[in-house]
Amino acid sequence: MPTEPNASPRGTDAARSVRFEAQVVPYLDAAHNLAHWLARNPADAQDVVQEAMLRALRYFDSFHGGDVRVWLLAIVRNTFYTLRSRAPHDALHDELDDVKHPLVDDGPSPETLTLLAVDVGALQAALEKLPPPLREVLVLRELEECSYKEIAAITEQKIGTVMSRLARARERLRDELTCRPKEVRRHDVR
Amino acid sequence: MMCDDAGLLLHAYLDDELDAADSAAMARHLSECSACKARYETYAIMQKALSEPTLYRRAPDALRAQWTTPPAASTVVPLPARRRAPVAWAAAAGFAAAVLLSVPAWLHWMPTRGTGDAIVAQAISGHVRSLQGEHLMDVVSTDQHTVKPWFEGKLDFSPRVKDLAGEGFPLVGGRLDALEGHSVAALVYKRRLHVINLFQWPAEGGSVPQATTQEHGYTVIRWTGDGMHYVVISDVNEADLKQFALAFQNEANPLMSR
Ligand SMILES: [Zn+2]
Numbered sequence: 001m002p003t004e005p006n007a008s009p010r011g012t013d014a015a016r017s018v019r020f021e022a023q024v025v026p027y028l029d030a031a032h033n034l035a036h037w038l039a040r041n042p043a044d045a046q047d048v049v050q051e052a053m054l055r056a057l058r059y060f061d062s063f064h065g066g067d068v069r070v071w072l073l074a075i076v077r078n079t080f081y082t083l084r085s086r087a088p089h090d091a092l093h094d095e096l097d098d099v100k101h102p103l104v105d106d107g108p109s110p111e112t113l114t115l116l117a118v119d120v121g122a123l124q125a126a127l128e129k130l131p132p133p134l135r136e137v138l139v140l141r142e143l144e145e146c147s148y149k150e151i152a153a154i155t156e157q158k159i160g161t162v163m164s165r166l167a168r169a170r171e172r173l174r175d176e177l178t179c180r181p182k183e184v185r186r187h188d189v190r
Numbered sequence: 191m192m193c194d195d196a197g198l199l200l201h202a203y204l205d206d207e208l209d210a211a212d213s214a215a216m217a218r219h220l221s222e223c224s225a226c227k228a229r230y231e232t233y234a235i236m237q238k239a240l241s242e243p244t245l246y247r248r249a250p251d252a253l254r255a256q257w258t259t260p261p262a263a264s265t266v267v268p269l270p271a272r273r274r275a276p277v278a279w280a281a282a283a284g285f286a287a288a289v290l291l292s293v294p295a296w297l298h299w300m301p302t303r304g305t306g307d308a309i310v311a312q313a314i315s316g317h318v319r320s321l322q323g324e325h326l327m328d329v330v331s332t333d334q335h336t337v338k339p340w341f342e343g344k345l346d347f348s349p350r351v352k353d354l355a356g357e358g359f360p361l362v363g364g365r366l367d368a369l370e371g372h373s374v375a376a377l378v379y380k381r382r383l384h385v386i387n388l389f390q391w392p393a394e395g396g397s398v399p400q401a402t403t404q405e406h407g408y409t410v411i412r413w414t415g416d417g418m419h420y421v422v423i424s425d426v427n428e429a430d431l432k433q434f435a436l437a438f439q440n441e442a443n444p445l446m447s448r
Binding site for chain 1: 236382
């Protein structure tokens with residue numbers, strides 16, 4: 001990639017744009033995937049990505065090495081929460097309640113799940129029902145294939161927290177998939 | 191290990207995040223405890239289900255066009271109307287458009303179709319073959335100083351071998367393969383649990399521009415550099431594979447052929 005230390009401002013801008021396009025834009029799919037699962041609708045997801053990419057472009061000069069994907073996904077996540085807190089009736093009320101949801105893992109039979117899990121529609125609906133802190137770790141782990149360390153960096157959490165949230169997320173998802181029609185589930189907040 | 195400990199470690203085990211000792215302890219517990227074993231299998235099924243490609247939401251074309259240099263470097267495809275912060279958006283749009291216009295047109299990551307598709311098809315079958323049976327590697331080593339000399343006398347050229355572990359792509363070995371009737375060097379790299387095959391052979395004609403192709407869930411990137419043709423293929427996501435290509439092309443990396 002050409003970089004010209006003493007180039008004119010215009011030349012510097014061009015070189016910077018080339019670097020941005022080569023290094024950051026390849027992660028547009030990753031950015032969009034995370035934004036989609038956080039926002040849960042196409043229009044909002046595009047808003048989040050567009051805003052996040054503009055922020056990334058603005059911060060790009062202060063990015064020195066490291067993992068571009070982790071850096072960009074952290075920006076996407078922060079952008080989502082910032083935009084969402086600005087929208088009044090979209091307030092953050094599906095907080096994660098570790099105390100009220102003790103870790104009880106008495107799983108249903110695997111056979112039930114085998115039948116349900118192949119249904120992508122059900123899987124998508126179940127994933128969308130998870131509260132954001134659980135949904136994001138699961139999306140980063142299973143769809144984006146991030147390591148625990150990467151998830152910890154993106155979500156600004158300790159690895160231990162990532163582990164316990166991931167465990168909780170999988171339990172909830174399994175419950176959603178196996179006992180869907182019965183009982184109004186108390187975490188069905190939108 | 192008790193079931194209580196297993197409950198949490200189960201997930202780290204499933205994600206291949208445990209160290210060797212914990213991993214062995216977990217495997218032992220799973221072989222002894224049917225309850226944890228059943229739980230583990232349930233989560234493994236769920237993990238498999240979540241890898242269904244349709245759940246991964248790639249960026250729509252309109253969005254990609256906004257951030258990619260168009261072939262003619264002049265048109266910016268507008269996004270559908272935004273519903274919030276119109277003022278901020280207008281300013282931002284001007285900014286983005288200005289940036290796009292300043293990007294030279296020679297840089298293109300746009301997928302090309304119709305050229306060299308035979309190579310792509312052969313790269314895919316070479317990759318798939320390498321994952322079946324025992325023929326992934328003839329020389330198994332993470333050391334470029336072992337892998338490179340292994341090719342000597344087996345090919346009429348000297349392949350470039352780099353370890354890219356520092357960039358997250360550890361070298362794991364190499365083998366001989368064939369593409370379009372050429373004998374080629376195949377280097378095998380890993381990205382997390384995915385295998386990456388990099389094929390290379392001497393370029394006889396001129397250089398061709400870098401091209402990216404998606405086919406059957408694989409990404410194939412081709413380029414020419416320093417008299418060599420390179421074709422890299424994997425099922426990792428496209429961005430990762432592009433990062434791999436950049437890392438391999440980067441002259442700052444230690445290079446065996448010097
Ligand atoms: Zn047990």
